[in-house]
Amino acid sequence: MRVTDDAGGRGEATGGLGGVRVERAGAVTTVIMNRPKARNAVNGAAALELFTAFEEFDRDDSAAVAVLWGDNGTFCAGADLKALGTPDANPVHRTGPAPMGPSRMTLSKPVIAAISGHAVAGGLELALWCDLRVVEQDAIMGVFCRRWGVPLIDGGTVRLPRLIGHSRAMDLILTGRSIDAEEALAIGLANRVVPHGQSRQRAEELAAELATLPQQCLRADRRSALTQWGLSEADAMDFEFASMSRVAAESLEGAARFAAGAGRHGARDPR
Template sequence: MALTLGRISINNSFRRAIRHMSVNSTKGQRFYSTISKEEKTSANAGGTVISERRGTVMIIGINRPEARNAVNQETAQRLTEELSAFDQDNSLNVAVIYGVGGNFCAGFDLKELSQTSGSLIMEQDVRHVPGPMGPSRMRLSKPLIAAVSGYAVAGGLELALLADMRVVEESSIMGVFCRRFGVPLIDGGTVRLPQLIGLSRALDLILTGRPVKAQEALTFGLANRVVPDGQALQEALELAEQVSAFPQLCLRADRNSAYHAVFDSSSFTQAMQYEFDNGLPVIGAEAVTGATKFSLGAGRGGTFSKSKL
């Protein structure tokens, strides 16, 4: 969801939130963090975003069902806080994001936008502040899975693209619905979508704004799993637990290398070097132990287990 470009001139609550956002760097990632413990406690307690910890998995819900979970400024702030907290918590391995009440997210709240009378002006430098949808510009260091039900459109589609994988219910609808209202994609839609499904298919969606059903999304690679209605969150949680059970240093190194190759590498050789340099430390940290367990009989025949090897 894009708004007028320029310097920030928005309401006081969101301005305070932006002052608390600081860009942090880890190997190959950039993410936002906050320092307000009071706001973080409030977010966990309820409101427009709710969160729950289940073992090593964090569950984050957009909680505006009366607006099909359209994101307003408060929700954008809360989503950024929750995902930043997840990314920095060493005891958490995977996050799941979903929408409360049957819809993933209908995009930015256009009713709120319409009431600004043109006064909502966003910072042009994307390195300095969250996106209009909140965490859409983040580069998480750990996996995020989206459980998609109902509508995931406009900025809601962009939030779904932030995830590594999307578990989509059969009746779900995805699409660039903001095409109808002259609202551009500035939460990563034109960046992530072509990389995910290819330029030709991405332009089909971006130019027409047409609805995309679950099975077509699966064919495109926009959906990773299609499940019966009402089961996306449960399936996403089971997938998150499976991913969380693997040796995490290796998993994150491979994941980060894939992102680097797609978005940051200047050449094939540079991508290969990055892969090797970041994978090499994992051999001593996890691979030797894993190989020893394999030699003793664990995981023979390609069998997988939800428990750690």
């Protein structure tokens, strides 16, 4: 799936059989799920296309931040259960692409979920895989696969407790109940709540803002925050400190700008 910017800074790749397409505006890549008849449920083809889209995003030096969005008014209804037992079934292997596609990938750059409608079951797991979640005020989230005896195998039992705490996660995992945007914000599942129909725009604006920041330092701090979960406190502190040498040049350049008067009193540095 190849994306080329046009003269106006925008580019688009037409989706394949899985309905995934990619659009590009400057340093922001938007990956779009588009299976309206299935409420953007992910089948095998869609899983592989999502995996490929994010693989190419991570490899592209000119791309800084990605947005994951579901077209047609809903984020993602999870895995396409109608595809089970057919050639269109999701991949179910311990290695390679995950059942939902990218959810085992550890990218070097941030991804923002733009959530409208439903982000449930595997769709919730895709949202959890993202670094930030911009959620429309009437969106619904939940572990709906609980109702059908389908387990969370795309990181849901790992990332949800880390994100919102064990007790709150167990409430959602065991009951399969739905939560609205207000509750999602209160428990830390949503980072921003926005009006209906604005999740993509607001997520892309946030992505563009992140793309203006010094990228080496941003990515190093992001990597440290993700890596620390598997380390002791002492080892995590060592890992954090080790990044200083990798971003030293960028840090010195930023310090010089500050010394010259940029960014005083909390003002954004326009660079």
